[in-house]
Amino acid sequence: MIMMSFILPPLPEGEPVRNAMNRGRVYRRCGCRDQDRRQLGAKCPQLAKAEHGTWTFAVDLPASGGPRKTVRRGGFSSNDQAATALRRFHEGRAQGFDSDPNQTVAQYLRAWLKQRKESLKPSTYSRYRATVENDLLPAFGQVRLEELSHDHIAAFAQRELDADRGRPTVYKCLTTLSSAMGHAVRTHRIDYNPAQPTYIPRPAAEERTIWNAEEAVKFLAHCRTADPQYADLFELIIGTGLRKGEALALHWDHAPIEERILKIRYTLSSVDDRLFLTTPKTKKSKAWVAISDRTAQALHNRARHKAPAGPGTQHGGHVFHHPDGRPLHPKDVLARFHKLRRDADVPHCTIHDLRHLTATLSLEAGVPMPVTSKTLRHSTLSTTANVYSHLTQPAARGAVEAVARLLAAAEGDNHATVVHPQAKQPRTWKNLLRRQVGTTALAA
Numbered sequence: 001m002i003m004m005s006f007i008l009p010p011l012p013e014g015e016p017v018r019n020a021m022n023r024g025r026v027y028r029r030c031g032c033r034d035q036d037r038r039q040l041g042a043k044c045p046q047l048a049k050a051e052h053g054t055w056t057f058a059v060d061l062p063a064s065g066g067p068r069k070t071v072r073r074g075g076f077s078s079n080d081q082a083a084t085a086l087r088r089f090h091e092g093r094a095q096g097f098d099s100d101p102n103q104t105v106a107q108y109l110r111a112w113l114k115q116r117k118e119s120l121k122p123s124t125y126s127r128y129r130a131t132v133e134n135d136l137l138p139a140f141g142q143v144r145l146e147e148l149s150h151d152h153i154a155a156f157a158q159r160e161l162d163a164d165r166g167r168p169t170v171y172k173c174l175t176t177l178s179s180a181m182g183h184a185v186r187t188h189r190i191d192y193n194p195a196q197p198t199y200i201p202r203p204a205a206e207e208r209t210i211w212n213a214e215e216a217v218k219f220l221a222h223c224r225t226a227d228p229q230y231a232d233l234f235e236l237i238i239g240t241g242l243r244k245g246e247a248l249a250l251h252w253d254h255a256p257i258e259e260r261i262l263k264i265r266y267t268l269s270s271v272d273d274r275l276f277l278t279t280p281k282t283k284k285s286k287a288w289v290a291i292s293d294r295t296a297q298a299l300h301n302r303a304r305h306k307a308p309a310g311p312g313t314q315h316g317g318h319v320f321h322h323p324d325g326r327p328l329h330p331k332d333v334l335a336r337f338h339k340l341r342r343d344a345d346v347p348h349c350t351i352h353d354l355r356h357l358t359a360t361l362s363l364e365a366g367v368p369m370p371v372t373s374k375t376l377r378h379s380t381l382s383t384t385a386n387v388y389s390h391l392t393q394p395a396a397r398g399a400v401e402a403v404a405r406l407l408a409a410a411e412g413d414n415h416a417t418v419v420h421p422q423a424k425q426p427r428t429w430k431n432l433l434r435r436q437v438g439t440t441a442l443a444a
Contacts, residue, residue, distance in 0.1 A: 024059040024090070026082045029074065055082035059089065073101050091188065105148055106141030108189075112180045121278045123269040131176045140177075145184065150194045153177065157199040167203045174198045208353055210360050215346045222344035229305070230336055232298040233320050233328075234354065239295035241358035241376045244351045245269055246285070248328055249277055250319045252306070257299050261288045264377070270330050282379045289375060359388055 029042045030053035046052045056074035071089075076082040085101040100107075109132050117125050139156045140148060153174065160170045178195035185193050211219070216238060223231035237247050245267035254263040264287060266277045280286045291299070299319065307318065307325035318327045337351050355376070362372045373384035 024057060024086045026055060026057045026079060026086060028053045028079075029056050030054070055079055057082045057086040057089070059086065071100075088188070101144075101146060103145050104141060105143050105145050106137050108145045108184065109136060109141075109180055112183060121269065122271040122276045123278070126271045128176055131173055132180075135173045136177055146190055148181075148190075148194050150199075153195055154199045161200075167200060171198065171200055171203055174200070208356060209347050209349045210353060210356050211346060211349060213361060216357060219341060219344045219346045223340050226340060226343065227336070228301065229320060230333075230340060232301050233333070234337070235298035236295055237351070237354045238358055239292055239298070240289050241355045242289070243267065243281065243285075243355060244330060244333065246280060248318075248320055248330060248333065251317045252303075252319060253317065255299060255319060257291070257296050257303070260291050260296060262291055263288050268327055268330065273331075275327065275329065280377075282377075284379050285377045287377050289377070356387075359384070363388060 027042050028047055030040065030044045030047060032040045032044045032046060034040060044053065054074055055076040055078060056072060057076075058070055058072045060068045060070050062068055073085060073089075074082075076085060089100065113125075113129055113132055116128065120128065140152060143152060157170055157174060160173070161167065174195060175198065178193060178198065181190070181193045181195045184190045220231055220235060220238075223234060233247060236242060236250075237244070240262065242250075242262075242264070246264050249266040249268040250262065250264075251266075254265050256263075264280055264285060267280050267285075269276050269278055302319050307321045307323070318325070320328050322328065334351060341348070359372055359376055362375065363369065369384055369388075370381055372388075373381050376384065378384045378387075
C-alpha cells in the first residue's frame with residue numbers, strides 16, 4: 001500500500017490551498033465587530049496591520065445526502081502554521097484518522113480506544129478504558145492534543161503521588177498515555193510523544209512470598225480433603241507452571257493425558273463479570289507443556305467427573321467446571337484459593353505465585369534454566385533469568401569457583417597444562433547451553 005502526502009506550501013492571504021481531494025483556503029481574520037455587533041472577520045480594515053488578527057484555514061467537505069460541510073479552524077499565528085494544519089488535516093483524512101487541529105485529548109483518546117478495541121484482548125481493552133475514563137480524561141481531556149506537553153503530564157503525576165496514589169498505579173496511567181501518544185506520533189498527528197520519558201521510572205517488582213515444598217504439600221493435602229476439584233486444579237498449576245486463566249480454559253480436546261502433554265490454546269478472562277476465551281499471553285505461551293505422573297493423576301481424577309455435554313447443555317468440555325458445565329469463574333477461584341490457604345495455615349501468596357513456585361522448585365532441583373524457561377513458556381530466556389536471578393547466584397558461584405580450581409591446579413603443576421575436555425569448541429553461549437542440556441539428558 002502506498003501512502004501519499006500532500007505538500008502544501010505557504011500561500012498569500014486569501015489564496016486557496018488545493019490538493020487532489022478537497023478544496024481549502026488559508027486567510028487572516030479577527031474578532032472585531034461593527035456597530036451592529038457583527039463580526040468583521042476577514043473584512044476588518046485593521047488586518048492591514050501585520051500584528052492584527054490570526055490565521056485560519058477553511059475546507060469544504062462532501063456530505064452524504066446534503067450540502068457540503070465547511071470546516072474552519074483558526075487561531076494560528078502565521079500563514080505557515082495554518083497551511084501546515086490544513087495539510088495535516090487532509091493527510092489525516094487520507095489515512096483514515098482525525099487530524100483536526102482543535103481536537104482535544106479526550107476526543108483523541110476515545111477515538112484511539114475505539115480503534116484499538118478490535119486488536120486488544122477484552123481484558124486489556126477493559127484496563128485501558130478504565131484508565132482513560134477514570135484518570136486521563138479528568139486530567140487532560142480539555143487540553144488540545146497538539147498542546148499537551150511534558151509539563152502537563154509531570155504535574156499530573158506529581159499530584160497523584162502527593163495524594164498518596166501508589167507509584168505502580170501512576171506508572172500504569174503514564175504508560176497508557178504514552179502508548180496513545182506514540183500512536184499519534186506514528187500517524188504524524190503530533191511531532192513528538194510528550195509522555196516520553198515517563199515522569200517516574202518503572203517501579204521495582206514487589207517481593208513475592210514463595211512457598212517451599214513442605215508448605216505446598218501441606219496446602220495440597222488440605223485441599224484434597226476440603227475440595228478435591230480445587231486440589232486437582234492447584235496440582236496442575238504447581239506441576240506445570242500454567243497461568244490461572246490457562247488452567248481454567250483447559251479443554252479435554254487439548255489434554256491428551258496418555259501422551260503426557262497438554263496443549264495450551266486459550267486463556268479464560270473475566271471482563272465486566274463476563275467470561276471470554278482469548279489467546280494466551282504471548283505467542284510462545286501457545287504451546288505444549290509436559291505433565292508428570294502426579295499431574296496426570298490429578299487430570300484422571302477430573303476425567304471421572306466430566307460435565308455432561310449434549311443437545312440440552314450450553315457448556316461442556318472444560319476440565320474444571322461447575323456442575324452444569326460452566327467454567328469456573330476466576331474471581332470465585334481466587335476467593336476459594338485464599339480460604340483454602342488460610343484454613344491450611346500456610347503463608348500468604350497469590351495464585352500466580354504458584355507458577356513461581358514451579359520455577360523455583362525446578363531450578364533448585366538443578367534443572368537447567370533453558371528447560372525451565374521452556375516449561376514456563378517465557379518469550380525469551382532472559383525473561384526467566386531476570387525473574388529468577390536470585391536463584392542463579394549458586395550457579396554463578398559454582399562457575400567462578402571452577403575457574404579458581406583450574407588456576408590452582410595449574411599453579412600446583414607448572415609443567416602441566418590444564419585443558420578443558422571441550423576447550424576446542426568455540427566458547428559461545430549456544431555451545432555452553434548445548435553442553436549443559438546434553439549433560440542433563442545423559443544424566444537422566
